[in-house]
Structure formats: structure tokens, C-alpha cells
Amino acid sequence: MDFVREKSGEAARGCARCVRAVCLMILSALLWGPAWGDEAPETVEVADPYIELHTGPGRGYPIFHVEARGARIMLLKRKTTWFKVRTDREIEGWVDRLQLERTLDPSGERMHVQEATAEDYARRRWEAGVMGGEFDGANEISVYGAYAMTRGLSAELSLSQVLGEFSESMLFGVDLLAQPFPDWRFSPFFALGTGVIDTNPRTVLVQAQDRNDRMSHVGIGLRTYLSRRFMLRMEYRSHVAFTSRDDNEEIDEWKIGFGVFF
């Protein structure tokens, strides 16, 4: 019996030890977990005769230090096309992407800095942007998001605020865009879509009423790649609003803006 008690006591102690060990493991995982994720910073070796360190992430910031060929530098963070680095002597500064590409990575290869290119632009899946323009003579601000199903075909949602002299409107649209020549520098696209327009007359017009109309439209536009993740986009749309009055209303819309892609 004593033997059993002793055994069970031992088992209990063993269990407690196990629990303690697990607790310790969890605790250490919590404490050191982030450190495991944060491996040592990436290090490259200077291959040019020297590399220039600026005080800030831009060509306008002065060069305050140079590292000679063979020096090893750690990559800390990135702002636009500039990289913050730390040298062996704990000097921190900013290096341009073009200079960083003339360093060697740990395998002895030229360092390759990933940068969104025209190629990524051609292969983009998601696109979002802001545009400004004119809708039936009134000023318009518009945001949009698009998903490319193939290189030539994408679906798009847009929301616009139209601020006119007599009324303000919110416009919501769903579009299908065909881009027949995705490889062209200035690539045209054609849009076909439908939407809803909600119009509120200005407070100065006492008699007018709020309106909510369905619309459909065709459009034509042009997109071009600018730099990094940016593109320029301009378009024209011809809308038909199915009003509750006898005749349908035809509305012209012009807009131009920027988009980013992912």
C-alpha cells in the first residue's frame, strides 16, 4: 500500500514536474517567441569600391559615412527605395536601392532588391485607386477597386461623390472591363456596367426631391504604368439613367486618377 502511495506520490510529482516544464516552455515561448520570429537581420557585403550612407531616406539628405569594399552591412528597414543599414561599427544610415544592388548577399551573389516592375503590373490581380473628374458638368471624386480575372478581363466596383451646383449625388457602379492589349505602354480598356445614383438637391432648392435612379453605362479608357506600384488611368463613360420621368437621361462622365496594384 505504501508502495502504491509512494508510486502515486512519485507520479503526482512527475505530473507536477511535467506541468511545470510545460508552463516553463509556454512562458519561454511567450518570452522568446518573437525573438524566434526575428532572426538575425539580413547581411550583405559591399562589392563596389565604397557604399554611401545618407542621414535620411532620400538623395537630398547628406552623405555622412562611406563603407569600403568588403565591409559587411546589416539591412534594418526600408522606406520607399531606401534601406536603413547598420555597419560593423554600429553606424546607421540610409542606402539607395541602386547602390544596394551592387552588394553581395551571403551566397556571394549580387543582391537583388525586389521592386514592383512593369512585369508585376502586367500580372496584377488587385487594383485600387482614386480619380477626380466631371460628371454631367459637376465635380466628381471617385474611388474604385478591381480584381483581374485574366490579364484582359477584370471586374470593378466604384463609388463616386458628385458635387454639383444644384445637387449632390452618390454613385455606385459595378463594371466589367476588357483590356484587349495589356502589353501596350498605353493600354486601352472598354467598360460595361450598371449602377445606382442617389441624388440630393442642394438646400437652396426648396421644391426639389431626393431621387434614386438606376443607371447603365459604357466606357472607354486608358491605363499606363508609372512607377513602383502606381499607374495612371483616365476614362470616359456614357451613362443612361432610367429615371421615373418619361425620358431617360444621358450623362457624360470624364475622370482621371491614380491606381495602385497588388
Place this chain on the structure above:
Amino acid sequence: MENRIRGVFLMRARIAARSGVFALTAMLVASGALAQAPEGDIVGAEPVVQPQFDRRMVKENRIDTEDFEVGVFAGVMSVEDFGANSVFGARLAYHVTEDIFVEAAYGMTDTGLTSYERLGGAVTVLTDDEREYSYYNLSLGYNLLPGESFIGRGRAFSSDMYLIGGIGATEFAGDNRFTWNFGAGYRLLLNDWLALHADVRDHMFDIDVLGENKTAHNIEIHTGATVFF
């Protein structure tokens, strides 16, 4: 490891040379070192330095990118005909290149009485709700003068002077009004991720509340803080 083995080897070799039985001992030690060498380490005829086949590439996505900037601001905004009041707002910016950034901002202020209302006594042009002024805008900025600002003798901070302009909407006097804005600002980077701003901005829109249709210029001066992420 290799270095240590080489070090031991050299030390023993030196001692052996002193005692005059260099060749024999060296051979013995060499064979001993061979026996002790861990698997894969080759000492002797083979090259001492082994080529490293560990092709480690720099994983760029592990480098933290800080192109976004978010922050709040407070200041004074003068609304044409309606007096100057404190303004509060928030901004979000994305830095496309070292030169160009895009910014979305939202701000709100209250407006006061026009001089017509103040002199006229009981007359009011707007209700209290209509006096609340809020705006949003989408702007493009250009860092015109990047450089350093010197504060005291021994301190230099990175800073930018930028030009900024864009479009947006202002809700004021019961309506949303299409608004152009342009201005200039100063960004002082306290460190890599924290910046102070001082901005002057003109917000322009057409308004006809006071009888005639005119373009109102509303000047805003604010200071703020942002963090990069």
C-alpha cells in the same frame, strides 16, 4: 572548429619543433588531429577551407517596409466670413517614392457668426448644425526640400518641406461642396518612425450662402504628429 583545430595543431607543432623531434611528432599529432576531427573536416592533402554550399539568399520580405504614415493634427482654421476656430483631424499618407506621396485627410471645425449676423442682432444665416464644418481630401504631395534641420549646436534632424494639393469635399452650410486644396508643409523626423508636421493649407470651394456665389478661401494652419509603419 576548424580554427581551433588548426590552432592546436600549430601549438603542438611549435612545441615539437623546440624539442627537436618535429617531423615525427608532427606526423603523430597530424594523425591524432585526423582522428579527433569531426566528420566532414578534412585536414591534410584536401583544401583546409571547404567551399560553403549554403546558398542563403537575402529574404527581402523580412525587411520591415515603412511607407505608410498615419497621424493626427490640430490647429486653427479660418472659414471665410465665419471666423476662425480650432480644427482637429487625422491623416494617412503613402510614400510612393522619396519625392512623391499621396495623402488622405479628414478634419473638422466649428464656425462662428458672420459680421452681418453680429451686427444684425437676431438674424441668423445658418443653423447650429449647418455651422459644423468637416472636410475630407485626397492629395498628392511632393517633397521639395529634403534635408536636415539643426536644433541647437549638436543636433540635426532629417526634415522635408513639401508642397501638397488635391481634391475633396467639404460639408458646410447644409451642403457638400467640391473643394480644392493646396498648401505647403514641414515634416521633422524625430527618429525613423516618428515625425512632427506643420502645415498651411488653403481650402477653396464655391459658396452662395451670403447672397452672391463666390469662391471662398479657407486657410488652415495646423501642427501634428505622425508615425511611419
